[in-house]
Amino acid sequence: MPFPTTHWSMIGAVREGNREEQRAALERLTACYWRPVYAHLRAKGFAADDAHDLVQDFFEKWLRENLFGRARVERGRFRDFLLTSLNNFVRNALRDRRAQKRWPAAGFADDDVDALAHSDDPAQEFVQTFVSDMTMSVLAALEDEFRQSGKSQHFELFRRRIVEPALDGVEPAPYRSLAAEFGLSEKQAANCVTTARRAYRRLLEARIAEYAVSPEDRALEMGELLGRLDIAP
DSSP states (O other): OOOOOSHHHHHHHHHHSOHHHHHHHHHHHHHHHHHHHHHHHHHTTOOHHHHHHHHHHHHHHHHHHTTTTTOOGGGOOHHHHHHHHHHHHHHHHHHHHHHTTSSOTTOOOGGGSOGGGOOSOHHHHHHHHHHHHHHHHHHHHHHHHHHHTTOHHHHHHHIIIIIHHHHHOOOOOOHHHHHHHHTOOHHHHHHHHHHHHHHHHHHHHHHHTTTOOSHHHHHHHHHHHHHHTTOOO
C-alpha cells in the first residue's frame, strides 16, 4: 500500500500506523514544518539553541506521546492546528523547565536573546516562513520538470520575468529584451512565461492538496501562495 501523501493522512499514520510508518510520517512532516516552527519560536524571543531544542522536542514528543492523537481533518486548516499545538507544547515545556529551574522563572534576560529574533507577530513569522519555503520548493520542482522535458528556457524566462521581480524587488525584465536575449519573438517569450505560470499553478495546487482538504482551505492557500509571486489566483 502506498504511503499516504496528505499531511492529515500522515497524522493518521502517526496516530495509528506501525513504528516504521510513524517514523516516516514524522520525518516528512518535520521536513516541511521545521523551519516555520523554528522561525515562530525565534520570533517569540527564544535564543537559537533554545528554539532548536524546542523544535526537536516538539516533533519527538509528537511521535513518542502521540501529541496530535486527537487531530481531525474537520477541525480546520492544518497549519493553524499545528501552530496551536506548538504554542500549547511550548507553554507546557516552559512551565516544566522553570519548575526544574533549568530556565529562570522570570523568563529570559535581554542579553540571552538575539534582539533580531523578536517580532510583534510570531504567528506571522511562522506563516511567512512556511509560504517562503513552499514557494521555493515548488519553484525547484518546476525547474526540474522543465529541465527534464527540455524546456529549461521556459523556466529561465519565468524566473527573470516573474520570480526575480517578486522575490528580489526588482523591475521585471521587458519582454523585448528577454526575447532578444533568448533569440525569440516577444510573443514566443510571453507564451513561454504563460506556460510556466500554468505549470507553477499546477504544481502548487498538487502541493496544497497534501494538507488543505476542503475547497475553502485550498482557495485560501492558493491565494496566499500565488500572491508570493504576484500571480493572480
